[in-house]
Amino acid sequence: MSGSIVDLSREAPPRELSVEVCVVGSGCGGATAAWTLAAAGKEVLVLEEGGDAVGLDLTQRDGAMYDRLYMDRGGRSTSDLSIAVLQGRALGGGGVINACDVVPISDEVLRHWQTRHGLTDLSPETLAPYRARALADLSANLPTEEQLNTNNALLRDGARRLGVRGEIMMHNRVGCAGTGTCLIGCPLDAKRNPRFVAIPAAVERGARFFLRARAVRIEGGSREQKTLHVRTLDAAGHHERGSFTVRAKVVVLAANAVASAQLLLASGIGNEHVGRNLSLQPQLPVSALFDRPVNFFRGIPQSFAVTEWERHDEASGLGGYRIESIGGTPGIVASILPKLGHEGKATMAKFPHLAAVLCLVPDGPNGRVRVESSGRLRIDYTAPDEQRQRYRDAAKAATRLLFAAGAREVQIATSPPVILTSAADLSAIDALAFAPATTPFLSAHQQGSVRFAPSSGQGAADPAGNVYGARDVYVFDSSGFPTTSSTHTMAPILTVSRYLAEKLAARLG
Numbered sequence: 344m345s346g347s348i349v350d351l352s353r354e355a356p357p358r359e360l361s362v363e364v365c366v367v368g369s370g371c372g373g374a375t376a377a378w379t380l381a382a383a384g385k386e387v388l389v390l391e392e393g394g395d396a397v398g399l400d401l402t403q404r405d406g407a408m409y410d411r412l413y414m415d416r417g418g419r420s421t422s423d424l425s426i427a428v429l430q431g432r433a434l435g436g437g438g439v440i441n442a443c444d445v446v447p448i449s450d451e452v453l454r455h456w457q458t459r460h461g462l463t464d465l466s467p468e469t470l471a472p473y474r475a476r477a478l479a480d481l482s483a484n485l486p487t488e489e490q491l492n493t494n495n496a497l498l499r500d501g502a503r504r505l506g507v508r509g510e511i512m513m514h515n516r517v518g519c520a521g522t523g524t525c526l527i528g529c530p531l532d533a534k535r536n537p538r539f540v541a542i543p544a545a546v547e548r549g550a551r552f553f554l555r556a557r558a559v560r561i562e563g564g565s566r567e568q569k570t571l572h573v574r575t576l577d578a579a580g581h582h583e584r585g586s587f588t589v590r591a592k593v594v595v596l597a598a599n600a601v602a603s604a605q606l607l608l609a610s611g612i613g614n615e616h617v618g619r620n621l622s623l624q625p626q627l628p629v630s631a632l633f634d635r636p637v638n639f640f641r642g643i644p645q646s647f648a649v650t651e652w653e654r655h656d657e658a659s660g661l662g663g664y665r666i667e668s669i670g671g672t673p674g675i676v677a678s679i680l681p682k683l684g685h686e687g688k689a690t691m692a693k694f695p696h697l698a699a700v701l702c703l704v705p706d707g708p709n710g711r712v713r714v715e716s717s718g719r720l721r722i723d724y725t726a727p728d729e730q731r732q733r734y735r736d737a738a739k740a741a742t743r744l745l746f747a748a749g750a751r752e753v754q755i756a757t758s759p760p761v762i763l764t765s766a767a768d769l770s771a772i773d774a775l776a777f778a779p780a781t782t783p784f785l786s787a788h789q790q791g792s793v794r795f796a797p798s799s800g801q802g803a804a805d806p807a808g809n810v811y812g813a814r815d816v817y818v819f820d821s822s823g824f825p826t827t828s829s830t831h832t833m834a835p836i837l838t839v840s841r842y843l844a845e846k847l848a849a850r851l852g
C-alpha cells in the first residue's frame with residue numbers, strides 16, 4: 344500500500360486520527376525512522392511543520408529561502424544573542440539546507456559513549472553496518488580535486504604550505520553543477536538528502552506525511568494511547584490556522600535537538616534531564632581578502648577540512664578543533680563580516696575577493712533548552728574558558744592558513760573587529776573574550792538535550808531512545824547523543840536513527 348504526502352495548508356485536516364506510530368519531524372532522524380518502521384510493516388504518520396520545496400521552487404534568493412526553509416526564518420538564537428541557532432524546517436528537515444558534508448561517527452566516539460556514558464548497545468561493532476548503510480543512503484562520495492572551488496583550494500594550499508594535515512570531505516551530492524547555494528536549497532535536486540531518499544522510500548512502504556502540521560503537545564505520555572495536539576499552518580508557515588489531534592500508540596520525536604526537548608517540556612513529559620546537556624557546537628567564521636578573485640559563492644561550498652588539530656580519543660571523545668572552508672550567499676556573508684553601514688557596503692563590494700573558513704570546535708554539554716511559563720522557547724548556552732581558548736587557538740590557526748595561502752588581510756567579525764595584515768602578531772586574537780553578542784557564532788549541529796543514559800539518574804532517555812517516565816515516547820534524533828558525535832551530524836543521525844527504529848520495530852513485533 345502506498346502512503347502519501349498531504350499539505351494541510353491546502354487540504355482540510357482530519358478531525359481525529361488514530362495511528363500505530365506518529366513521528367514528529369521529517370528530517371534526517373524522522374525520515375529514516377519512518378522509512379525503517381514502514382518497511383517493517385508499521386502504520387506510520389509523520390508530522391512536519393515545514394512545507395515542501397524542490398527544484399526551481401528553491402529560488403536561490405536569501406530572504407525568501409530563509410523564510411521558507413529555516414526555523415524562525417533563520418533568526419533563532421541563544422537567549423544572550425551570542426549564537427545563531429540554524430535549523431531546517433521543511434520536508435526533509437536540515438538535509439534540505441545543509442552543506443552536504445558527510446562525516447561518519449567514529450569508533451572512538453562510540454567507545455567513549457560505551458565506556459564513559461554506559462551506552463553499551465551502541466558499540467562500533469553493532470553500529471558498523473548502520474554506518475555503512477547511512478553512507479549508502481547518502482550516496483556518499485568524494486569530490487575530485489578539480490571540484491574544489493578557489494576558496495577550498497586556497498585552504499588546501501595554505502595547509503600544504505604549513506605542512507598540516509587536511510582532507511577533502513565526502514559529500515552527498517550527485518549531479519551537482521556547483522551553483523554554490525546549498526545553504527538555501529539545491530535548485531537542481533542534487534542532494535541525496537531525506538527528501539529524495541528516505542521520504543519517497545517511506546511513502547512507497549505506506550507512510551503518510553502531513554506538512555504544515557506542528558505538534559504542540561503530547562497528552563498521556565504514560566498511557567498506552569497518547570494524544571498529540573497538532574496545529575495546522577498557512578502555506579507560508581507563518582500563522583496557525585486550525586487544529587486536530589492524533590491518537591498514537593507510539594510517538595517518535597525527531598524534530599531536532601531543540602524542538603524534541605521543547606515538545607517534551609511543553610507536554611510535561613520526562614525527568615529533570617530533559618532540555619539539559621545541550622551541545623551547540625558553535626562555529627567561528629574567519630574571513631580574508633585576497634588580491635586575486637576568489638568568487639567563493641561559486642562551486643561546491645564546503646569540501647576541504649584541515650584536520651591537524653582535531654582530537655579524537657576514547658577517554659574524552661571528540662575535541663580539539665578543525666577548520667573548513669565555507670561558502671555563502673550575499674546574505675550569509677554580510678552577516679559574518681565585521682563592518683556595518685557604509686563600511687559594510689564597501690566590504691561587500693569586495694565580495695568577489697573574499698575567502699572564508701569556519702573554525703569547528705566540538706563542545707561539551709554547556710546549554711539548556713527551556714520553555715518559559717509564557718510557552719516561549721529559550722536556549723541558554725555558556726562556553727567554558729577551555730572552549731574559549733580553543734576558539735582563540737582555532738582563529739590563530741585559521742589566520743596562519745589564510746596568510747599562508749596569500750591573503751592580504753584576515754578579519755574576525757567580533758565587535759570591535761580584529762583585522763590583521765600579517766601572521767607575525769596574533770596577540771589581538773589572544774585578547775578576544777567572546778563576550779555575549781560580540782561574535783557571529785553559528786550553530787548547525789545541535790545535540791544532547793534528551794540525553795541517552797543507562798539510568799534515569801544520568802539522562803533523559805534510555806539507550807533504546809525511550810524517554811524516562813514515558814511509555815512508548817522515543818527520541819530518534821541527535822537529542823539523545825551524550826556528547827558531540829562528529830563535526831557534522833547528518834550521517835551520525837541517520838546511523839543511530841535506523842538502528843533505534845529497527846530495535847523499536849522488533850519490539851513492536
Ligand SMILES: Cc1cc2nc3c(=O)[nH]c(=O)nc-3n(C[C@H](O)[C@H](O)[C@H](O)COP(=O)(O)OP(=O)(O)OC[C@H]3O[C@@H](n4cnc5c(N)ncnc54)[C@H](O)[C@@H]3O)c2cc1C
Pocket residue numbers: 367368369370371372373390391392393429430431432433434435436437438440441442443444445446526556557558559597598599600602603606786787788789820821822831832833834836
Ligand atoms: C546551515 C546548516 C548546515 C549544515 N551542514 C551540515 C553538513 O554539511 N553535514 C552534516 O552532516 N550536517 C550538517 N548540518 C546538520 C544537519 O543537517 C542536522 O544535524 C540534521 O538535519 C538534524 O537532523 P534531525 O532529524 O535532528 O532534525 P532536522 O533534520 O532539523 O529535522 C527536524 C524537522 O522537524 C520539524 N519540526 C520541528 N518541530 C516540529 C514540531 N513541533 N512539529 C512538527 N515538525 C517539527 C522541522 O520543521 C524539521 O523539518 C547542517 C545544519 C545546518 C542548519
Ligand code: SF4
Pocket residue numbers: 516518519520521522523524525526528529530531532533534642643644
Ligand atoms: S552546489 Fe551543487 S548541491 Fe549545492 S546547491 Fe549548487 S548544484 Fe546543488
